[in-house]
Amino acid sequence: MNSDLARHNVEISLEGVSMVFGKKGKQVVVLQDITFDVKQHEFVSLIGPAGCGKSTLLRLMADLLQPTKGHITIQKEHPREVHLRRKFGIVLENPTLFEWRTVRENMELPLELIGHSRALYKERMDHLLDTVGLMKFSDYYPWQLSSGMRIRVAIARALSLDPPVLFMDEPFSALDEFTKEKLQLELLEIKKKTNKTIVFVAHRISEAVFLSDRIIVISAHPGRVHSQHHIDLGVSRTPQTRESELFHDLTKAIRNCLPEGSDAL
Numbered sequence: 001m002n003s004d005l006a007r008h009n010v011e012i013s014l015e016g017v018s019m020v021f022g023k024k025g026k027q028v029v030v031l032q033d034i035t036f037d038v039k040q041h042e043f044v045s046l047i048g049p050a051g052c053g054k055s056t057l058l059r060l061m062a063d064l065l066q067p068t069k070g071h072i073t074i075q076k077e078h079p080r081e082v083h084l085r086r087k088f089g090i091v092l093e094n095p096t097l098f099e100w101r102t103v104r105e106n107m108e109l110p111l112e113l114i115g116h117s118r119a120l121y122k123e124r125m126d127h128l129l130d131t132v133g134l135m136k137f138s139d140y141y142p143w144q145l146s147s148g149m150r151i152r153v154a155i156a157r158a159l160s161l162d163p164p165v166l167f168m169d170e171p172f173s174a175l176d177e178f179t180k181e182k183l184q185l186e187l188l189e190i191k192k193k194t195n196k197t198i199v200f201v202a203h204r205i206s207e208a209v210f211l212s213d214r215i216i217v218i219s220a221h222p223g224r225v226h227s228q229h230h231i232d233l234g235v236s237r238t239p240q241t242r243e244s245e246l247f248h249d250l251t252k253a254i255r256n257c258l259p260e261g262s263d264a265l
């Protein structure tokens, strides 16, 4: 691919991004000189030792924080502009659902916030409910759902305005191993159906390898891009993919990049 074409495909771009927390005299440089691109429709995971700044990096991209230095663009625009036009969705760890609203009503919340008629979007909501496998549960309340189903509602809510980009911060970390693996497979299905660009803060190396097209390893103190790894496991990943030699080799290669004792195992 020539460089013009490669640039044309860029969805998110970070250039020389640094983040310093604290006031003068007691400043902590959390991220330093971070530069990378995320291509349209790519699934990119961030991984690194605890406290290296992965969530901070995601929050900078999602306009929840402003960088001390450097530039971030999404589709060549400032994240603020993109945020205002609701062109990305976010799913955080332990997402909050409104317990007095049904699954469908929780998903409709972003539409209501910008004054869209719910009736007009019924078809889209039906389609989304189908995409996340919750059609039969649309009238359930959050307290009637399993933890995995609650996360599926949060993903559907983040996609309700059909944004091209989805940011996810360790969305599965609180789930048991069985539910986590099921949700990872479902997320790949959702990705296939919706073709979103996804930036995902991963809890485990194996999770990042299973889900991603590319993994960016962040080193700590300060957080910098340590290395990037293309994950050539193809588009049709199944539970058997986790048993393959390539999967084990990729996981091992990334583990070897992380300092000993990192909790991202």
Ligand SMILES: Nc1ncnc2c1ncn2[C@@H]1O[C@H](COP(=O)(O)OP(=O)(O)OP(=O)(O)O)[C@@H](O)[C@H]1O
Pocket: 021, 022, 030, 048, 049, 050, 051, 052, 053, 054, 055, 056, 057
């Ligand atoms: N608003 C803030 N003010 C001051 N320091 C902060 C703030 N947000 C994050 N930090 C600090 O920045 C560092 C990076 O935090 P961050 O949550 O981004 O790391 P992380 O890699 O996502 O960690 P984990 O893997 O444990 O979730 C930590 O030392 C944290 O204490």
